Amino acid sequence: xxxxxxxxxxxxxxxxxxxxxxxxxxxxxxxxxxxxxxxxxxxxxxxxxxxxxxxxxxxxxxxxxxxxxxxxxxxxxxxxxxxxxxxxxxxxxxxxxxxxxxxxxxxxxxxxxxxxxxxxxxxxxxxxxxxxxxxxxxxxxxxxxxxxxxxxxxxxxxxxxxxxxxxxxxxxxxxxxxxxxxxxxxxxxxxxxxxxxxxxxxxxxxxxxxxxxxxxxxxxxxxxxxxxxxxxxxxxxxxxxxxxxxxxxxxxxxxxxxxxxxxxxxxxxxxxxxxxxxxxxxxxxxxxxxxxxxxxxxxxxxxxxxxxxxxxxxxxxxxxxxxxxxxxxxxxxxxxxxxxxxxxxxxxxxxxxxxxxxxxxxxxxxxxxxxxxxxxxxxxxxxxxxxxxxxxxxxxxxxxxxxxxxxxxxxxxxxxxxxxxxxxxxxxxxxxxxxxxxxxxxxxxxxxxxxxxxxxxxxxxxxxxxxxxxxxxxxxxxxxxxxxxxxxxxxxxxxxxxxxxxxxxxxxxxxxxxxxxxxxxxxxxxxxxxxxxxxxxxxxxx
Amino acid sequence: xxxxxxxxxxxxxxxxxxxxxxxxxxxxxxxxxxxxxxxxxxxxxxxxxxxxxxxxxxxxxxxxxxxxxxxxxxxxxxxxxxxxxxxxxxxxxxxxxxxxxxxxxxxxxxxxxxxxxxxxxxxxxxxxxxxxxxxxxxxxxxxxxxxxxxxxxxxxxxxxxxxxxxxxxxxxxxxxxxxxxxxxxxxxxxxxxxxxxxxxxxxxxxxxxxxxx
Numbered sequence: 001x002x003x004x005x006x007x008x009x010x011x012x013x014x015x016x017x018x019x020x021x022x023x024x025x026x027x028x029x030x031x032x033x034x035x036x037x038x039x040x041x042x043x044x045x046x047x048x049x050x051x052x053x054x055x056x057x058x059x060x061x062x063x064x065x066x067x068x069x070x071x072x073x074x075x076x077x078x079x080x081x082x083x084x085x086x087x088x089x090x091x092x093x094x095x096x097x098x099x100x101x102x103x104x105x106x107x108x109x110x111x112x113x114x115x116x117x118x119x120x121x122x123x124x125x126x127x128x129x130x131x132x133x134x135x136x137x138x139x140x141x142x143x144x145x146x147x148x149x150x151x152x153x154x155x156x157x158x159x160x161x162x163x164x165x166x167x168x169x170x171x172x173x174x175x176x177x178x179x180x181x182x183x184x185x186x187x188x189x190x191x192x193x194x195x196x197x198x199x200x201x202x203x204x205x206x207x208x209x210x211x212x213x214x215x216x217x218x219x220x221x222x223x224x225x226x227x228x229x230x231x232x233x234x235x236x237x238x239x240x241x242x243x244x245x246x247x248x249x250x251x252x253x254x255x256x257x258x259x260x261x262x263x264x265x266x267x268x269x270x271x272x273x274x275x276x277x278x279x280x281x282x283x284x285x286x287x288x289x290x291x292x293x294x295x296x297x298x299x300x301x302x303x304x305x306x307x308x309x310x311x312x313x314x315x316x317x318x319x320x321x322x323x324x325x326x327x328x329x330x331x332x333x334x335x336x337x338x339x340x341x342x343x344x345x346x347x348x349x350x351x352x353x354x355x356x357x358x359x360x361x362x363x364x365x366x367x368x369x370x371x372x373x374x375x376x377x378x379x380x381x382x383x384x385x386x387x388x389x390x391x392x393x394x395x396x397x398x399x400x401x402x403x404x405x406x407x408x409x410x411x412x413x414x415x416x417x418x419x420x421x422x423x424x425x426x427x428x429x430x431x432x433x434x435x436x437x438x439x440x441x442x443x444x445x446x447x448x449x450x451x452x453x454x455x456x457x458x459x460x461x462x463x464x465x466x467x468x469x470x471x472x473x474x475x476x477x478x479x480x481x482x483x484x485x486x487x488x489x490x491x492x493x494x495x496x497x498x499x500x501x502x503x504x505x506x507x508x509x510x511x512x513x514x515x516x517x518x519x520x521x522x523x524x525x526x527x528x529x530x531x532x533x534x535x536x537x538x539x540x541x542x
Numbered sequence: 543x544x545x546x547x548x549x550x551x552x553x554x555x556x557x558x559x560x561x562x563x564x565x566x567x568x569x570x571x572x573x574x575x576x577x578x579x580x581x582x583x584x585x586x587x588x589x590x591x592x593x594x595x596x597x598x599x600x601x602x603x604x605x606x607x608x609x610x611x612x613x614x615x616x617x618x619x620x621x622x623x624x625x626x627x628x629x630x631x632x633x634x635x636x637x638x639x640x641x642x643x644x645x646x647x648x649x650x651x652x653x654x655x656x657x658x659x660x661x662x663x664x665x666x667x668x669x670x671x672x673x674x675x676x677x678x679x680x681x682x683x684x685x686x687x688x689x690x691x692x693x694x695x696x697x698x699x700x701x702x703x704x705x706x707x708x709x710x711x712x713x714x715x716x717x718x719x720x721x722x723x724x725x726x727x728x729x730x731x732x733x734x735x736x737x738x739x740x741x742x743x744x745x746x747x748x749x750x751x752x753x754x755x
Contacts, residue, residue, distance in 0.1 A: 065674070091670045156684030157711055167710045211631045214687075325555040339576045347572075363676050367661040371718035389713030394682055447581050 035117030038110055049121040057092070059118045064149070068115075075111050077103045147229025150222050158213070161230050165429050166393060168213060169204070171230050184223055189215045278302045340447070346479035347441040351417045352404040360473035366465045373454040373465070381440050387418050395426060405477045443478055444469075450486075450540050461529075462499045467492075493534035497526045623721060629707040634700060641699030645725045647733065647740030655730025658723055662715060671735035683711070690735035701728045 039049070047059050062071070066088065073081050074089060078101040081089040104111070151161070158167035174183070178200070185193045186201065190213040193201040205212065218226070282300055289296040299305040310317050358364050367373060372380035396411030403409075419425075423432030446452050457463045466472065470481025482488055500506035510522065521531045533539055575581055618624065627633040627641070645651060659667075666683060668674040673686030687710070688696070705724045708714040719727065732738040 065679075087670050087672070091668075095669065152684055154687075157687045209630065321552050321555055325551065328555055338573045340573060340581060342573050345572050362665065362680065362682065364665050365661040368665070368718070371662075375720075383717065385714065385717055389708075389715070390677075390682075392713065393711050445581060449580065 035113035035115075036121075038106070038114050039117050043104075043114065049118055057096075063115055063119045068112075071115060072108060072111055074101070075104050075106065075114075079103070141234075143225050143228045144232060144234060145229075146222075147225035147227070148234070150218065151226050151229050154216055154218065155226065161233050162397075164395075164397075164426060168208065175227055175231060180227070183227070184220060186213070187216050187218060187223055191215070275302065278305060281305075341483045341485055342445070342480050343483045344479055345443060346405075346477050347443065348405055348477060349441055350439055352402075352409045352414050354402055354404050354476040355472050355478055356474055356476040357402050366472070370465075373458050375459070376455055377453045379454045379458075379465075384418055384422050384438065388422070388424075391415050391418055392429075403476055443480055444484065446484060451542065452540070460499070461496075463496075489540070490530070490535055493529040496529050498529055498532055500527055625706060625721075627703060633707075634703050634709070637703035638697045638700035641697075641702055643698050643702075643725050643728055645722065645729065647729050651726050651729050652733060652740075654723075655726040655728075656734070658719065658727050659730055662719060663727070666712075671731065690731055692737045694736055698728050698732060701731065 043059075047057065049059055066074075070081075070086070070088065078089065078093075082093050106114075155171075160166050160170045161172060163170045163172050178186075182193075182198075182200065190201065190205075194205050194212070278301075282298075285298055286296045299308050358369075359366060369382040369386050370379040371382070371386075372378065394415070396413075396415045398411075400411045401408050402411060417438075421436050421438045423434045423436075424430070425432065457468075458465070468482050469478075472478060472481075498506070500510075506527075510518070513521070521527065528534070627637040664675055665677050666673070666675040666686060667688075667690065668678070671690030673689050677683045678685050688694070702724055703709075704712065705719065705727065706714065706716045715724075729740060733740045
């Protein structure tokens with residue numbers, strides 16, 4: 001009897017717990033649903049849940065970027081927050097052209113629901129299965145998540161979770177190499193541990209050139225979390241998805257050789273048709289001649305037929321010939337105008353460096369790499385140490401790919417080309433003694449008989465790079481955008497104003513001018529490059 | 543006679559058409575060049591391979607010798623002041639203690655520094671100096687450990703040393719920024735982000751002078 005009661009109780013308990021889990025599940029999903037609806041109603045006009053910018057910034061990861069309190073006060077009334085002098089708030093305000101985010105009349109709870117949804121926008125399409133797994137499993141993953149956050153904030157600047165050195169050693173398998181107690185001491189204050197005479201500690205200190213690891217503001221729980229994260233890092237599902245997306249976009253591509261083949265086939269068919277038609281014409285004409293009892297003496301071959309037509313229509317043929325002749329002449333002259341004008345020259349470089357990725361997507365200033373444009377004649381092809389400022393860390397090991405000239409390239413292989421040219425070993429972070437130059441192909445080439453200086457145009461003239469080079473930040477392969485002809489140069493000199501305001505040199509020169517010249521050059525408001533000698537032959541040709 | 547004339551005319555036409563069609567652009571869009579030595583002369587220009595100069599084709603010995611070459615060891619650019627601190631942990635500390643900004647702060651300098659910051663720093667350190675630049679935001683780089691804010695305990699000498707040699711994940715920027723520019727940057731970071739009085743040292747010196755008097 002007891003047994004039966006127990007059994008019944010057990011099944012009831014199981015059913016109850018099952019119902020409870022179901023209840024929890026529907027609760028969470030309806031919670032997320034509410035957040036989604038609220039987001040669509042109030043936010044989606046200006047924000048996306050991804051990283052992309054619409055009117056306002058994309059909200060992906062906004063919960064990590066900002067504190068919850070900050071988000072609440074910003075959403076309710078951003079103007080107040082800006083007025084209070086909050087640095088983040090002002091920065092956003094400035095970044096988005098001083099257009100404030102309108103205040104949202106939402107309750108605290110509603111705002112939190114929205115940000116819950118933003119944190120995990122795919123929640124209801126991929127139901128969280130963690131509810132079904134034992135409680136312990138959930139706790140572990142929570143610990144790992146916490147550890148990931150802590151690791152990225154405190155450790156990732158110097159350590160990777162793999163084998164590779166960054167600044168400090170890679171931390172893969174660190175819990176096997178060291179005692180947990182030792183790690184705790186080391187992380188909180190490595191200098192103390194070294195001073196205490198610990199052999200392992202001093203060995204590391206020596207190995208890394210006596211650069212100590214700075215003490216970290218973490219407690220024992222945090223360290224546990226970080227170690228848990230290092231032990232079982234969550235799989236980077238995002239990158240795999242990204243790669244797949246890129247791969248699918250690269251397929252649809254029209255091939256010019258296919259159209260060529262089609263054209264040839266059509267031409268062949270037409271020729272055969274012409275041949276057949278001629279044959280039938282001849283046989284019909286012969287039949288007609290036979291019927292009338294007259295011998296057939298018309299043209300038989302195709303060539304003869306054409307000749308007959310030409311000799312019967314001399315006027316038309318002459319007209320066609322004349323049109324073709326002069327048309328050809330015009331074409332020839334056009335062709336001659338193109339000689340030496342390499343507009344659209346677009347060579348593929350030995351390392352598939354995409355300006356679109358660097359200057360466009362990552363918004364790195366042109367001057368960062370072409371730093372000599374401000375100081376010298378040439379804009380300078382950056383030496384590889386400039387690449388290494390970033391690519392020492394960004395080694396492409398995430399498996400990311402990018403598009404270059406319509407083809408997909410792996411970032412890792414391209415970055416490895418930099419390493420190879422520098423004779424650099426990423427595992428030891430040491431440079432070898434056999435570097436080879438990268439043979440970049442020069443795109444913009446001015447004839448030798450003209451002088452051009454970047455410094456004059458960029459630093460003094462305050463011209464943007466894009467004025468001559470075009471939208472480089474949208475090109476993956478750089479191409480020559482401007483014709484670089486003399487006509488193009490002096491046309492620009494004729495209309496471009498000189499940045500004379502506040503320049504002591506021009507103030508002095510203008511004060512010395514006689515009235516006659518003042519009227520001549522400064523009569524209109526604009527002082528053009530031409531007016532200060534930008535059309536003098538010897539300015540550029542000497 | 544007339545027919546012969548017409549015949550040559552038509553032949554000429556055909557030749558003209560053929561030439562104009564075939565004189566399309568070369569591979570990658572490089573246009574034809576007439577008298578190319580006006581474009582690519584045998585004189586040494588920047589970024590040209592010595593071994594592939596016109597008229598010296600196939601000079602194996604000179605191949606891979608670029609015109610952009612390293613200067614002779616020990617060469618000093620004009621106006622350059624040798625930097626005496628080594629790229630070590632001790633050098634960093636020494637520079638932090640002894641190195642002072644030689645340029646007095648003016649608004650002009652601040653403006654220049656801001657411009658330079660926008661070119662060389664902003665993509666990692668961020669517009670507000672909180673280490674949240676676009677590269678960090680797009681997760682190319684981990685968040686920076688240094689946030690420029692009031693009371694940050696990094697002396698100006700250490701900052702200069704760091705820009706010169708790099709530190710941690712940050713690389714050396716000495717090839718991109720000359721010494722003056724580095725000091726301008728330091729001025730901008732300290733006055734704008736760290737809210738430091740740029741003339742602090744000058745005032746200290748005058749105070750000292752007064753107290754001596």
